[in-house]
Amino acid sequence: MKSENKTASSKEEKRKDAHIEIALHEEIDLMKDPFPQTVLKFQTFPEIDFKDIDTKCRLFKHDFHLPLMILGMTGGVDRGYDINTRLAQVATQFNIPMGLGSLKLLIKERHNPSSHAKKSFDMKKSFPSLYLVGNIGLASFNEGIHLDDIKWLIDTLELNAFCFHINAMQECIQPEGQKNFKGLIKSLEKACHEIKIPLILKEVGFGIDPDSFKLIKNIGLSAIDLASKGGTNWSLIEGMRGSLRLGTIFKDWGNSLEESLNNCQSDSSLSLIASGGIRNGLHCAQALSLGATAVGIGLPLMKAAVQDIENQTQTLEQEILFFEESLKISLFCTGSDSLKAFKAKHGK
Numbered sequence: 001m002k003s004e005n006k007t008a009s010s011k012e013e014k015r016k017d018a019h020i021e022i023a024l025h026e027e028i029d030l031m032k033d034p035f036p037q038t039v040l041k042f043q044t045f046p047e048i049d050f051k052d053i054d055t056k057c058r059l060f061k062h063d064f065h066l067p068l069m070i071l072g073m074t075g076g077v078d079r080g081y082d083i084n085t086r087l088a089q090v091a092t093q094f095n096i097p098m099g100l101g102s103l104k105l106l107i108k109e110r111h112n113p114s115s116h117a118k119k120s121f122d123m124k125k126s127f128p129s130l131y132l133v134g135n136i137g138l139a140s141f142n143e144g145i146h147l148d149d150i151k152w153l154i155d156t157l158e159l160n161a162f163c164f165h166i167n168a169m170q171e172c173i174q175p176e177g178q179k180n181f182k183g184l185i186k187s188l189e190k191a192c193h194e195i196k197i198p199l200i201l202k203e204v205g206f207g208i209d210p211d212s213f214k215l216i217k218n219i220g221l222s223a224i225d226l227a228s229k230g231g232t233n234w235s236l237i238e239g240m241r242g243s244l245r246l247g248t249i250f251k252d253w254g255n256s257l258e259e260s261l262n263n264c265q266s267d268s269s270l271s272l273i274a275s276g277g278i279r280n281g282l283h284c285a286q287a288l289s290l291g292a293t294a295v296g297i298g299l300p301l302m303k304a305a306v307q308d309i310e311n312q313t314q315t316l317e318q319e320i321l322f323f324e325e326s327l328k329i330s331l332f333c334t335g336s337d338s339l340k341a342f343k344a345k346h347g348k
Ligand SMILES: Cc1cc2nc3c(=O)[nH]c(=O)nc-3n(C[C@H](O)[C@H](O)[C@H](O)COP(=O)(O)O)c2cc1C
Pocket: 019, 020, 023, 071, 072, 073, 074, 100, 101, 102, 135, 165, 202, 203, 204, 205, 227, 230, 231, 232, 275, 276, 277, 278, 296, 297, 298, 299, 300, 302
């Protein structure tokens, strides 16, 4: 490997590690109520037995135990292996999908077989039944990354689905941001034609507007992760690495989750994953009532995983059980014994 590549990789590693450090220790979760306008109708006589409630969810033509995805966050850095391993353990235990953080670093380390980057992403080795979702910035296609690299990632890590993130605001605030976003819809279309596993497009905290949705709704994606404003805020995180003055200006901009869900209604088979500030099962039920198939949670699950690693606790498991319990209560008190029954009564 050329030495300039090594330097580029270690800079990228430092950036990824700074994201974790800031996310864990600074106030970058906006903690907004994602659904201020969405009130579910409470039912006095549910006429069901709580223990019969079925939370099974079909997503990516696959059955999961809960309508919940652990969103892509990390890998490629020193502590990435421990965090991803803990997330993968619990995702396997509960049969829910798990995302990896950006794999750009691994492509850069492609010709270095002993790289620790690979180990931190290679979760299928220890958890063969895990539903694992890869991740890379869509704008990487304008930085010399090719579809063959994505196919290599899919084969190497045995990925079940792949997610491209689009992050205009993050790249603008990020000191070393890549701001050439020309031609990315064409690149995404090409990926949809050539890649055979489910593909997801995802924002990173600013949501999806109606015009952008029109451009991508029929190109062959399996799902859109709405990643709206209200939770982890990337204008602030990158601002804390560069210009906080700049990051603060934009922290409240973007589409809220309610707006994104309303912006992305369609009759197609495209699934919507609602994320950005989802913190419990009631939020999940509210998202499902607005047309989502499932929800995603990021930062609180990373915090729980880190707590487990540092203190030998079971916090992550408890977080998922809390989500499950609060989802079941939401279903019970709306008179629904399954997600299907809930959507039939309360969904769009
Ligand atoms: C430390 C950290 C690293 C992240 N890295 C990525 C990434 O590499 N790719 C990506 O698409 N999203 C990344 N995200 C964003 C999350 O996937 C998610 O969209 C965001 O955290 C919003 O969800 P939340 O409010 O539940 O945290 C990252 C989030 C955190 C907290």
